[in-house]
Amino acid sequence: MIEKLAGAANRNGHLPVGVEQSASDWQVDEYWKTILQNRTHALNLPLDFVRPAVKGGQRDAVTYKTTLALQRELALAAENEAVSVEVVLLAALMLLLAKYTGQEYVVVGWTSNSVQHACGGSETACTTVVAGCVEQSRTWREFLAAIEQTCLQARAPKRFSYEQLVDTMDADQDASRNPLFDVRLKQRHTETARQKDDFALGFDVERDGISLRIEYDANLFFASTMERLLRHYCHLLEQLVQDTDQRLADLDMLAADGDEPLVYDRGHNLTTDSADPVRSAAHQPQRKQQAEHPEKSAAVPGERQASMVPLPALEAAEKRPDYPASSAQKRLFMLDKLLGRSTAYNVPVIRNINGRVDSKRLEKALQGLVERHESLRTAFQLEVESGALRQKVHSAVPFAFPVYALTEAEAAEMIRDFVRPFRLDKAPLFRAALIELTDKKESILILDMHHAITDGLSVGIMLKELAALYENRQLEPLSLQYKDYAVWESQLMHTQEWKKQEAYWLERFKEPVHPVRLRFSRPPALTAEATSRTLHFSLEENTATALQNLAHSTETTLFMVMLAAFTVLLSRLSGQDDIVVGTPISGRHREGLENIVGMFVNTLAIRNQPRSSQSFLTYLHQVKERLLDAYENQDYAFDQLVDKLNVPREINGNPLFNVMFQFAQHHEAETIDGLKLQAVEYDGAPGKFDLHFVVVQENQRALHLEMTYREAYLPDETAREFLAHFHGLVQQIVRDVQQDGKEEIATPHP
Numbered sequence: 001m002i003e004k005l006a007g008a009a010n011r012n013g014h015l016p017v018g019v020e021q022s023a024s025d026w027q028v029d030e031y032w033k034t035i036l037q038n039r040t041h042a043l044n045l046p047l048d049f050v051r052p053a054v055k056g057g058q059r060d061a062v063t064y065k066t067t068l069a070l071q072r073e074l075a076l077a078a079e080n081e082a083v084s085v086e087v088v089l090l091a092a093l094m095l096l097l098a099k100y101t102g103q104e105y106v107v108v109g110w111t112s113n114s115v116q117h118a119c120g121g122s123e124t125a126c127t128t129v130v131a132g133c134v135e136q137s138r139t140w141r142e143f144l145a146a147i148e149q150t151c152l153q154a155r156a157p158k159r160f161s162y163e164q165l166v167d168t169m170d171a172d173q174d175a176s177r178n179p180l181f182d183v184r185l186k187q188r189h190t191e192t193a194r195q196k197d198d199f200a201l202g203f204d205v206e207r208d209g210i211s212l213r214i215e216y217d218a219n220l221f222f223a224s225t226m227e228r229l230l231r232h233y234c235h236l237l238e239q240l241v242q243d244t245d246q247r248l249a250d251l252d253m254l255a256a257d258g259d260e261p262l263v264y265d266r267g268h269n270l271t272t273d274s275a276d277p278v279r280s281a282a283h284q285p286q287r288k289q290q291a292e293h294p295e296k297s298a299a300v301p302g303e304r305q306a307s308m309v310p311l312p313a314l315e316a317a318e319k320r321p322d323y324p325a326s327s328a329q330k331r332l333f334m335l336d337k338l339l340g341r342s343t344a345y346n347v348p349v350i351r352n353i354n355g356r357v358d359s360k361r362l363e364k365a366l367q368g369l370v371e372r373h374e375s376l377r378t379a380f381q382l383e384v385e386s387g388a389l390r391q392k393v394h395s396a397v398p399f400a401f402p403v404y405a406l407t408e409a410e411a412a413e414m415i416r417d418f419v420r421p422f423r424l425d426k427a428p429l430f431r432a433a434l435i436e437l438t439d440k441k442e443s444i445l446i447l448d449m450h451h452a453i454t455d456g457l458s459v460g461i462m463l464k465e466l467a468a469l470y471e472n473r474q475l476e477p478l479s480l481q482y483k484d485y486a487v488w489e490s491q492l493m494h495t496q497e498w499k500k501q502e503a504y505w506l507e508r509f510k511e512p513v514h515p516v517r518l519r520f521s522r523p524p525a526l527t528a529e530a531t532s533r534t535l536h537f538s539l540e541e542n543t544a545t546a547l548q549n550l551a552h553s554t555e556t557t558l559f560m561v562m563l564a565a566f567t568v569l570l571s572r573l574s575g576q577d578d579i580v581v582g583t584p585i586s587g588r589h590r591e592g593l594e595n596i597v598g599m600f601v602n603t604l605a606i607r608n609q610p611r612s613s614q615s616f617l618t619y620l621h622q623v624k625e626r627l628l629d630a631y632e633n634q635d636y637a638f639d640q641l642v643d644k645l646n647v648p649r650e651i652n653g654n655p656l657f658n659v660m661f662q663f664a665q666h667h668e669a670e671t672i673d674g675l676k677l678q679a680v681e682y683d684g685a686p687g688k689f690d691l692h693f694v695v696v697q698e699n700q701r702a703l704h705l706e707m708t709y710r711e712a713y714l715p716d717e718t719a720r721e722f723l724a725h726f727h728g729l730v731q732q733i734v735r736d737v738q739q740d741g742k743e744e745i746a747t748p749h750p
Contacts, residue, residue, distance in 0.1 A: 043182045044101045045198060048222045049552055051700060055177065055196045056219040062226045066210045066234060073241040074210070081141065081244065083148045086112060089203055089210075090130060090185050091147040092240060095248060096233050097183060098134035107131040109184035109197060110154065128154040129180050136249035137476055140240055143248060188213060199226065201233070312491035314590050317484045322390040325380060326486040327637030328587075328599045330389050332452040333380055333424060341421040344688065348419045349447040349459050350680040357443055357470070357672065359434055363401040365469035366432050369462060370399055373597040374481040375453040379427035393483055397428045407439045415446060419682070422450045429453050444680065451599060453482075457586055458597040467672040482598030488590075492635060501636035502644070504629070508607055509645055513580045515658040515690070518573045518714070518722070532687025533716065534708045537723050539730065544703040546734040554617060556624045559663040562695045563606070564616070564623040565730050566661055571610040573725065580607045580657040582689075585634050603638040604630045605656045616733055658690040658713075666698040690714075 078085045094106045111127040132150055134143065178196035188204035188211065199216035212234070214226050239251050317323065325333065332345055370376045377394045406414055414435065422429045429450040436443050447462070454462075468475055492498050539547075551558045567579045587593075587600035606626055610619055638656075647655040670677035690713035694706040705726070709719050 042177065043097060043106070043198075044103065045097075045182065046100065046225075047220050048225055049220055049549075051177075052219055056217065058218040059215055060218040060223060061213055061215045062223055062230060063211065063213045064227075064230045064234060065206075065208075065212065066237070068208050070234075070238060070241070071205065071208075071210050074237065077241045077244065081144055081148075083144060085205060086185075086187070086203075087148050087151050088144065088240070089201075089237075090151070091144050092233065092237055093183070093185050093201055094130070094132055094147065095134055095140075095143070095251070096229075096236055098136075098248075099251075100229075104133050104135060105131065106134055107181045109178075109181040109186075109200075110151075111184060111186035111200075113187060127184070130154050134248065136247065138248055139245050140248060140251070141244040144244070311495060311497055312488055314480070314488045314592060315484065316480060317487040322381070322392045323483040324486050324490045325389040325391045326482075326489050326599065327639050328601065329380065329391065329452050329486070331639040332450070332599070333389055336424055336452075343419055343421055345451040346419055346422070347449045347451050347454050347459065348415075348682045349449075349463070350415060350682055351445045351463070351670065351677040352680050353443040353445060353672065353675050353677055355441060355443070355675040356436065357434070357445075357675065359401075359403045359436075361470055362434060362445075362466075365466050366401055367399060368469040369466060369597075370397065370428065370430070372465070372475065372478065373462075374483060375458075375596075375598045376428055376430045376449075378453055378482070379429065380424045380452065391483060391486065392427075393481075394427050399428060401432055401434065403434045403436065405436050405438050408437055411435045411437060411444055415444075415680075415682070418446055419448050424450065424452060445677070453599060454597060455586075455599050455601040457588065457600070461595055461597055463670055463677070467670075471673050476595075478595060480592045480596060482596055482600075485590075485593060485596070485598065485600065489637075493640075498636065501633040502640070504633045505605075505636055505641045506644060509605070509641065509656070513578065513607065513656055514576065516570050516574050516576065516579060516581075518570075519575065531711045532708050533711060533719070534681075534706060535719060535723055537705045537707075537727065539703040539705070539727070541701045543731055543734055545701050546738065547703070547730060548700065550734070550737055554620060556620055558697065559695075560624050560627060561620060561733075562663060562730075563627070563661055564608075564620045565733060566693060566726065567608050567623070568610050568616070568619070569722075569726055569729050570659065573722070577611060578607070578609055580605055580659075582606070582638075582654070582657045582660045584660070584662060585631070587634070589634070602634060604634060605638065605641070606630060606661075616736070654689060660689045660692045662692070662694045664694065664696055666696055666704075 074085050074088055078088050081088075090108070090110060094108055097106050097108070098104065108130055109127055110130050130147070130150055132143075132147055138146075178198070182198040184197045184200040186200050186202050188202040197217075198220055199214050202213040202215065204211045212230060214230055216226050236251060239246070335345060336342070374393045377397045378391050379394070380389060380391055382388070383390055404411075404414060418431075418433060429452060431448050433446045434443060435446070447459075465475055547561055548558055551561045554561075563581075563583070567581060570579050570581070571577055582603045582605055585602050585604055587602045588596075593600065608619075608623055608626055642655045645656075687708055687710040689708075690710050692708040694708075696704040696706060698704055705723065707719065707723055714722065
């Protein structure tokens with residue numbers, strides 16, 4: 001029975017019918033069945049090193065002791081809620097992990113003398129597993145009560161123990177992780193034979209405080225990372241004892257000792273500028289996180305900015321007939337006027353669905369999205385007297401959802417016709433349709449929006465919420481809308497912080513810049529409707545791993561390493577030593593913006609000067625400093641900089657730079673009611689840059705390159721040669737670093 005229960009769930013997360021019937025006879029074992037069925041919820045912890053294929057045995061530890069006052073407050077709070085201090089510490093750990101990872105479902109191990117009953121009355125401490133949903137809308141009191149109930153179930157007598165369960169698991173389980181959980185809470189001086197968790201938090205209640213000790217896998221974390229995590233944990237405890245009716249979303253885990261805010265992914269897709277976004281699972285302190293994934297920077301509740309200058313409050317704006325347009329919307333409105341009736345800034349989202357959906361339910365779900373997000377009911381108009389651009393939010397808009405029955409060949413032609421220009425003064429700037437294929441049992445969902453009301457993160461939000469509404473799941477109400485952000489931005493422009501950031505960017509671009517002109521590139525195109533092509537290439541696993549290790553050993557990030565290599569190549573192939581590339585950043589680093597549909601993305605113009613006399617490592621650290629400085633000044637809109645610099649706007653190109661560089665991580669599978677959604681590439685969109693280079697980290701050992709280029713800029717064969725040059729360059733960087741260790745290396749030539 002044990003073998004069937006553990007083995008079957010290990011392979012597919014579901015229990016065979018016969019096993020389910022047997023397990024239902026054992027009420028005490030229902031708990032294990034639930035845990036096994038949810039084994040896919042592994043914690044996406046921020047790691048300092050690439051996770052090895054096989055779990056290593058190198059362990060280290062950091063310690064901390066709370067004050068006696070905090071110990072007494074925890075004891076009093078536990079008594080008031082009729083739980084033990086141990087359960088309070090366990091629930092706080094789960095909350096901390098949820099905030100670090102952005103995951104709602106958290107699983108931890110629990111080794112304690114109080115778990116003896118679960119081991120059949122053993123006199124030694126035993127381990128069990130505790131799982132719970134950390135819903136940010138809950139209060140701390142509600143969450144603590146839920147974890148107490150879960151702990152009672154976990155401590156209940158079981159037919160077999162956690163250790164017995166693990167012993168029966170299949171040999172094909174992930175050797176790089178602990179079975180069932182990655183993090184454990186344990187009473188100090190209790191030990192088990194298994195030491196495969198990523199880290200274990202031990203505690204001991206003493207006379208003068210609570211001693212805390214984190215034993216961690218030194219192959220995954222720096223000591224400083226664990227010390228910071230321990231500080232965050234203690235600061236969280238200090239807040240929890242103050243008010244048990246606080247919402248979890250309002251709790252700030254950042255200590256008042258100058259720690260930088262942490263940034264985490266709440267499960268949204270990433271790409272800011274694309275209809276096919278990718279997802280980030282990296283969760284690092286803010287400067288490092290944004291350097292790795294500048295397009296993703298949602299903040300944890302209570303995030304503090306580096307600047308101490310008072311900023312306007314981001315809050316719901318009072319109701320008005322219309323509202324100011326944001327800087328990004330003004331840019332897109334102006335481009336729309338320059339380009340005329342164009343699809344250059346349409347955002348088509350096309351998903352193949354591996355089955356049939358209920359078109360009426362889907363239409364109702366789409367209508368729910370339109371009602372939920374004001375951006376989908378927004379149009380733009382110029383104020384007659386001032387000429388200022390305003391956005392008008394309509395209470396209701398006409399919305400049609402046509403359903404077509406077509407063959408696959410007919411569908412491709414219909415999609416090209418479906419993506420057509422919008423009138424920015426007519427809402428909605430959003431349309432949708434469904435194609436039911438007649439030659440196979442599949443469907444195609446088409447969404448088309450103007451970039452003025454959406455960005456890549458918004459696409460991920462919409463697909464996630466569309467699935468929830470289709471499945472009749474409840475969505476948490478939104479406290480803010482995009483217009484509130486636009487009002488806040490207009491207020492920010494009158495602050496000292498804005499002036500400070502403006503001064504930074506004007507200083508960076510006080511000298512004129514020139515677009516990158518490769519020796520073999522063509523003259524600039526004269527039209528914005530330039531045809532573009534995309535090439536794909538994957539780096540070898542050993543090269544990808546070596547680049548990741550290079551980032552760790554130099555205290556940079558993979559994004560920095562790849563950007564440094566890319567700009568070196570641009571310099572070598574152009575003969576220019578002043579290289580400016582754009583990189584997108586989400587603009588969502590303020591609290592409350594993470595679930596809103598709208599055009600938040602900003603572009604950072606990163607200016608570097610690679611010199612042939614430099615070592616690559618020296619240049620890499622210069623790139624790091626440039627990026628970190630840019631992120632600290634990310635609120636200043638790119639279009640404001642262009643206006644201040646008096647850079648002419650051309651119909652066929654971008655001001656300041658003509659090359660875009662982007663780093664992202666692969667998104668998790670999209671589904672709707674159990675059906676898989678597969679992105680369909682739309683080849684009708686004109687290229688917005690001469691060269692758009694994207695590095696996609698598919699996992700910790702796989703890097704994929706996507707290079708989109710205007711045919712008017714690069715011939716096809718030359719584009720393939722460029723990609724080959726980049727491949728050779730990163731291989732040379734890896735070889736030189738491996739040969740010379742920490743010695744400086746000459747800047748590689750392609």
